[in-house]
Amino acid sequence: MSNSPVKVAVTGAAGQIGYSLLFRIASGALLGPDTPVQLRLLEIEPALKALEGVVMELDDCAFPTLAGVEIGSDPNVIFDGANLALLVGARPRTKGMERGDLLSANGAIFTGQGKALNDHAADDIRIGVTGNPANTNALIAMSNAPDIPRERFSALTRLDHNRAISQLATKLGVPVTEITKMTIWGNHSATQYPDLFHAEVGGRNAAEAVGDQEWLENTFIPTVAKRGAAIIEARGASSAASAASATIDAARDWLKGSAQGDWISMAVASDGSYDVPEGLISSFPVTTKNGEWEIVQGLEIDDFSRGKIDASVKELQEERDAVKDLGLI
Numbered sequence: 133m134s135n136s137p138v139k140v141a142v143t144g145a146a147g148q149i150g151y152s153l154l155f156r157i158a159s160g161a162l163l164g165p166d167t168p169v170q171l172r173l174l175e176i177e178p179a180l181k182a183l184e185g186v187v188m189e190l191d192d193c194a195f196p197t198l199a200g201v202e203i204g205s206d207p208n209v210i211f212d213g214a215n216l217a218l219l220v221g222a223r224p225r226t227k228g229m230e231r232g233d234l235l236s237a238n239g240a241i242f243t244g245q246g247k248a249l250n251d252h253a254a255d256d257i258r259i260g261v262t263g264n265p266a267n268t269n270a271l272i273a274m275s276n277a278p279d280i281p282r283e284r285f286s287a288l289t290r291l292d293h294n295r296a297i298s299q300l301a302t303k304l305g306v307p308v309t310e311i312t313k314m315t316i317w318g319n320h321s322a323t324q325y326p327d328l329f330h331a332e333v334g335g336r337n338a339a340e341a342v343g344d345q346e347w348l349e350n351t352f353i354p355t356v357a358k359r360g361a362a363i364i365e366a367r368g369a370s371s372a373a374s375a376a377s378a379t380i381d382a383a384r385d386w387l388k389g390s391a392q393g394d395w396i397s398m399a400v401a402s403d404g405s406y407d408v409p410e411g412l413i414s415s416f417p418v419t420t421k422n423g424e425w426e427i428v429q430g431l432e433i434d435d436f437s438r439g440k441i442d443a444s445v446k447e448l449q450e451e452r453d454a455v456k457d458l459g460l461i
């Protein structure tokens with residue numbers, strides 16, 4: 133391990149997701165066993181004491197890949213020199229709330245953090261937003277960081293992607309490794325569209341392998357789209373370990389590349405592909421290589437899929453208009 137440490141900033145580090153995420157990053161799950169990591173952890177002032185406890189636990193793990201931890205409440209300090217920023221810190225929703233309800237509560241966090249990233253992060257910064265409403269928070273951060281190329285921002289729909297793979301694998305009684313080319317389109321919300329028409333199971337079209345449009349429409353799509361709410365209902369708190377795991381999957385694939393012959397779902401700034409208005413942070417099928425992503429082109433979109441994608445994109449436009457009205461972008 134001779135390389136210099138990669139600086140990974142994590143916000144909301146004393147929260148539920150942070151408690152799972154930090155230990156996995158520190159153990160090498162994100163960048164591998166040969167890359168040392170320096171963690172730079174941002175929290176609000178009242179949570180710094182709890183965060184000190186988490187750092188004590190990180191120390192106690194004696195992870196060979198952990199090359200240091202810095203904590204603080206000033207994003208200008210914590211984002212200094214960061215190569216990767218995972219923006220998790222935001223209030224989670226509770227029973228009965230939709231993600232849109234979080235717009236005003238959480239949106240303001242991302243203006244300040246966008247500016248701080250703009251002014252202090254390393255030139256190769258990549259920014260992944262997990263905190264909800266993730267797509268629009270990423271849009272806010274991106275809009276407040278004019279010097280950072282737009283391609284460096286993404287929002288997390290990998291958890292939805294993983295949920296869709298798991299549901300499909302269970303339905304067909306196959307291992308998750310058989311499933312490729314899953315796509316989540318649109319918003320990380322109940323309007324998202326998990327698409328089985330381009331997914332494959334052992335190389336065969338997934339919708340055909342299922343052969344049950346009723347299940348696809350009335351069980352699969354709502355189960356995936358409303359899984360977050362189901363977890364809140366069951367656990368009494370929003371998903372955390374699975375969200376941390378998906379945050380790692382997304383960042384790892386972004387930096388290290390998606391698997392040959394497969395693609396992943398990432399919410400990224402639209403270039404107008406698939407008639408998603410330019411600049412909206414919407415989820416697409418993408419391939420990744422060396423920290424760059426590319427939207428998979430040329431997929432045929434039938435009327436059913438078009439309607440679902442349009443509905444989710446409409447919600448994203450409404451969220452964008454709402455944060456514009458709040459003066460956040």
Ligand SMILES: NC(=O)C1=CN([C@@H]2O[C@H](COP(=O)(O)OP(=O)(O)OC[C@H]3O[C@@H](n4cnc5c(N)ncnc54)[C@H](O)[C@@H]3O)[C@@H](O)[C@H]2O)C=CC1
Pocket residue numbers: 143144145146147148149150174175176179220221222223224225241261262263264265266288289291292320370371372375
């Ligand atoms: N995109 C996705 O797939 C998922 C997103 N989420 C979202 O992730 C976010 C975090 O969830 P949890 O860890 O469960 O919440 P949590 O409430 O346990 O932790 C959030 C932490 O963020 C901190 N925080 C608040 N404002 C901050 C700021 N300005 N700077 C830095 N830290 C700040 C809080 O002090 C708290 O420690 C929520 O918005 C939740 O809805 C959760 C699951 C999946």
Ligand SMILES: O=C([O-])CC(=O)C(=O)O
Pocket residue numbers: 224225231264291359360361363370371
């Ligand atoms: O549903 C929530 O509020 C948390 C979340 O984003 C998810 O689990 O997908």
